[in-house]
Amino acid sequence: MLSFLFAIQAIDKNPNILFNVTLGYNIYDNYFTPQMTSEGLLDLLSEGEANVPNYSCGRQRNTVAVLEAFGIDISIQISTMLGTYKIPQISHGFDSQVMSDENPFFYPMLPAEGAHYQGMVMLVLHFRWTLVGLLAPDTENGQQFMRTMTSQLVRNGICPVLSQTFSPVSREAKIEWHLFLSWRKINVFIFGADLSSFSVGILLLNLVFQRLMEPPRGKVLLFTIRWDFTVYLSKRSFPVEYFHSIFSFPMQKNQFAKYGRPLNLYSFMRYYVETSFLCFYTNEAFSVKVWIQCRQREDLEALKEEEMDPILTRDSYLIYNTVWAVARALNAAYLSRSRNMFKTGKNMKTPKMKAWQFHSFLRTAEFYNNSINGVYLDENGKLVADLDIGNTVIFPNYSATTVTLGRLERVGSLDFKFMMNQDAIAKMEMLNKLTVHQTSARKLD
Secondary structure, X not given: OHHHHHHHHHHHOOOOOOOOOOOOOOOOOOOOOHHHHHHHHHHHHOOOOOOOOOOOOOOOOXXXXXXXXXXXXHHHHHHHHHHXXXXXXXXXXXXXXXXXXXXXXXXXXXXXXXXOHHHHHHHXXXXXXXXXXXXXXXXXXXXXXXXXXXXXXHHOOOEEEEEEEEOOOOOOOOOOHHHHHHHHHOOEEEEOOOOOOHHHHHHHHHHHHHHOOOOOXXXXXXXXXXXXXXXXXXXXXXXHHHEEEEEEOOEOOXXXXXXXXXXXXXXXXXXXXXXXXXXXXXXXXXXXXXXEEEEEOOOOOOOOHHHHHHHHHHHOOHHHHHHHHHHHHHHHHHHHHHHHHHHHOOOOOOOOOOHHHOXXXXXXXXXXXXXXXXXXXXXXXXXXXXXXXXXXXEOOOOOEEEEEEEEEEEEOOOEEEEEEOHHHHHHHHHHHHHHHHHHHHHHHO
């Protein structure tokens, strides 16, 4: 959320974009449930105290876009409700071919889920790992991950010994305990994670490893996620003692953030939110909305760049750059309308932009090519990205260091060019040895 706030704050203070226009916002927490998603959308579409769309009561909103980062199930639900009003739905979490084909008002900011699976298989082949375990949520995205990854692994002579799914909502998983030996035998796990399932999947791994008679050591974990997962280390639920290498594939950026103890940053983020908003519970006599509402203080504190950077790098500036991309498209739309009014000789105040008028400015190559680092439209008009290969080492005190081992560069629309940095691999091995030494020393203590 802070990345979103920082972007809005920077845009509203920038005199070179959206002249005489101030961006407002509403933030809703749906707790990854369909019911709360519907409640939030109804509140967004309703002007008065009651959740009744299509009636203009009270203060008028002018919603021109909705930003979200959910899995396909929730995204389809959002699309169903927003599509009626032709409101752009901008997703910075994933891309689904189903969504892109069926919803003309859906704009993904990332390549299709699964586009980098081939690069993950190439990494497994590079290190000559032959036995792997697959973990994914029991959702449409998770099932697609299982089918696609299993097929690519088998085709390349790699055996997926274990395929485990779980429910990200009920936090339940049907575990076949007679396969416990497989959990110990497998050294490499590939987790098809998304934002709503990441924490539950990590909890599952932790619980299974704890129940083994002899807890395993030295496992390798590969993530499909494109954000910095180390923010979850503050919850102390990550099974650090079981994994010595964690690989992820973020979009290319200038550098990885280096963290001390994440707990300090997490506490700072929470403190900033609590002091930046005034919150109250809606209990008016004639209101049927039941929300904890928070309004931003007018004197919101502006942080220094060195204070913002550790927060923004946690998702590779993804949310921050997405908001800026939308603002630039909105700026282009207002400039275009102003030029047209000038040509026709009309001298009047430019009317507010409506959501349906915004679409033509989101369907351009400039919107994508100038948004997220490493993401661009290829020659076929498909969204693709060049990726880094990151290896994260987590120390016993839950601090983390990430080393860029190599890159996955797009070659055409289907293939990757796989490149590894041998010096970075040597550094990774040194960090892993240091981690093992610190863990052993802690046990002796």
